[in-house]
Amino acid sequence: xxxxxxxxxxxxxxxxxxxxxxxxxxxxxxxxxxxxxxxxxxxxxxxxxxxxxxxxxxxxxxxxxxxxxxxxxxxxxxxxxxxxxxxxxxxxxxxxxxxxxxxxxxxxxxxxxxxxxxxxxxxxxxxxxxxxxxxxxxxxxxxxxxxxxxxxxxxxxxxxxxxxxxxxxxxxxxxxxxxxxxxxxxxxxxxxxxxxxxxxxxxxxxxxxxxxxxxxxxxxxxxxxxxxxxx
Numbered sequence: 675x676x677x678x679x680x681x682x683x684x685x686x687x688x689x690x691x692x693x694x695x696x697x698x699x700x701x702x703x704x705x706x707x708x709x710x711x712x713x714x715x716x717x718x719x720x721x722x723x724x725x726x727x728x729x730x731x732x733x734x735x736x737x738x739x740x741x742x743x744x745x746x747x748x749x750x751x752x753x754x755x756x757x758x759x760x761x762x763x764x765x766x767x768x769x770x771x772x773x774x775x776x777x778x779x780x781x782x783x784x785x786x787x788x789x790x791x792x793x794x795x796x797x798x799x800x801x802x803x804x805x806x807x808x809x810x811x812x813x814x815x816x817x818x819x820x821x822x823x824x825x826x827x828x829x830x831x832x833x834x835x836x837x838x839x840x841x842x843x844x845x846x847x848x849x850x851x852x853x854x855x856x857x858x859x860x861x862x863x864x865x866x867x868x869x870x871x872x873x874x875x876x877x878x879x880x881x882x883x884x885x886x887x888x889x890x891x892x893x894x895x896x897x898x899x900x901x902x903x904x905x
Contacts, residue, residue: 690888
């Protein structure tokens with residue numbers, strides 16, 4: 675465990691991946707600043723999960739920042755567009771929110787600079803994901819380079835920011851196993867893009883299918899309640 679007690683800013687959406695990523699920051703012994711974005715997403719229930727997770731991880735502060743990306747639309751998560759329910763297909767799906775991770779990391783960077791933090795954690799991965807361009811290693815490396823150019827800390831103080839994507843090369847099964855190793859209650863997380871009327875995971879959207887697949891391949895019991903059992 676590191677002896678560095680400077681805080682780390684972790685993006686905590688309420689999902690499984692961000693939960694495990696933030697827990698890895700905590701495992702490093704850093705005070706945790708948890709940032710969640712209320713972007714008027716269809717699955718607002720994930721913000722309740724984010725609050726549970728921030729509390730569970732002992733975040734010294736949890737900010738839920740309002741930013742209405744539904745004003746722009748362009749995604750099934752922020753616009754009047756149906757969430758696909760027929761499995762993961764080729765290409766970038768309509769659940770991609772334009773520039774979302776760029777926006778979110780920019781906000782996390784602003785908080786990090788203000789708080790004297792130099793480490794940012796985000797739970798993206800480039801293996802079991804839905805084809806989003808802002809989950810790729812090239813994006814993370816590019817944003818880290820941008821952070822050095824765009825901040826007083828980077829330009830004047832010579833204090834580079836580090837963007838940690840600890841799940842980058844993990845499968846969803848790897849992530850489930852890592853969360854279990856960390857002793858997390860993975861049932862507190864939320865993955866579904868289109869919750870059922872009863873408030874359960876739909877079981878049919880890409881995110882539900884990937885979640886269920888991860889638990890199944892990890893050989894770990896899935897605590898998630900699905901309206902329809904994922905195939």
